[in-house]
Amino acid sequence: MSEVFVVSGPAEAGEYVAEILARAITTNPETVLGLATGSTPLPIYAALAEKVRTEGIDVSRVSGFALDEYVGIDPAHDQSYHHVIDAEVTQTLGLNPERVHVPSGNPETLESAGTAYEDAIRAAGGVDWQILGIGANGHIGFNEPGSPLDSLTRRVPLTEQTREDNARFFETIDEVPRHAITQGVGTILRAGHLFLLAFGAHKADAVARAINGPISPEIPASAIQSHPHVTVLLDAAAAAGLAPADYTVVEGVVSAV
Numbered sequence: 001m002s003e004v005f006v007v008s009g010p011a012e013a014g015e016y017v018a019e020i021l022a023r024a025i026t027t028n029p030e031t032v033l034g035l036a037t038g039s040t041p042l043p044i045y046a047a048l049a050e051k052v053r054t055e056g057i058d059v060s061r062v063s064g065f066a067l068d069e070y071v072g073i074d075p076a077h078d079q080s081y082h083h084v085i086d087a088e089v090t091q092t093l094g095l096n097p098e099r100v101h102v103p104s105g106n107p108e109t110l111e112s113a114g115t116a117y118e119d120a121i122r123a124a125g126g127v128d129w130q131i132l133g134i135g136a137n138g139h140i141g142f143n144e145p146g147s148p149l150d151s152l153t154r155r156v157p158l159t160e161q162t163r164e165d166n167a168r169f170f171e172t173i174d175e176v177p178r179h180a181i182t183q184g185v186g187t188i189l190r191a192g193h194l195f196l197l198a199f200g201a202h203k204a205d206a207v208a209r210a211i212n213g214p215i216s217p218e219i220p221a222s223a224i225q226s227h228p229h230v231t232v233l234l235d236a237a238a239a240a241g242l243a244p245a246d247y248t249v250v251e252g253v254v255s256a257v
């Protein structure tokens, strides 16, 4: 575990990560981003889009790989991660859509889709910077509790808790798919640097177990402890299960980068 920062809120965390990514893209225009969906990463994408606009950063050769996709959802559905990544990342940042990848949730090609996705990540040179949220049950991507720590991209069942957590994006919980295709924990650990962000009291227990608990498939996010380059960004509520010695409080985020 490299560093755990407590910041004043999501906007500050987004600004912090966006500043690092903006510098990385300026240095290496072929930077490969690992993209998360959900509410947590949105401030990163908003802050990075602002920097791309105001600083004129060339993102035409940046690549992106999403963590996951629902199985059996129409890619045109507004809650498919194909659609969400396109709307929230590709369009917002102005990336080349041909360089932005989301695993295929087509049920008929699932067996080969995992290998194909691993191959595509490898062909791009690997993910440089991986953005992660964390589920209230400790999942990363859709690697639910029990996921092997060396797992690769594959089809997985979703827990009822995750389906309930994501029901807010659908009309009814019955519409929430029961399976997903996700990068494995092992896939995620291959990225050069991990950013894990969490906000709110409902994440505090998962965060504490991810950072201080044993490294265990029961809390897939605990695998980040074995990665040499990790930045965890939390608000005070999400850090409530940690001891003050576990983290650094950061104020005036940008100057701290």
Ligand code: PGA
Residues within 6 Å of the ligand: 037, 038, 039, 040, 041, 133, 134, 135, 136, 139, 140, 141
């Ligand atoms: P959230 O989801 O960002 O919408 O809280 C995080 C996750 O489930 O990984």
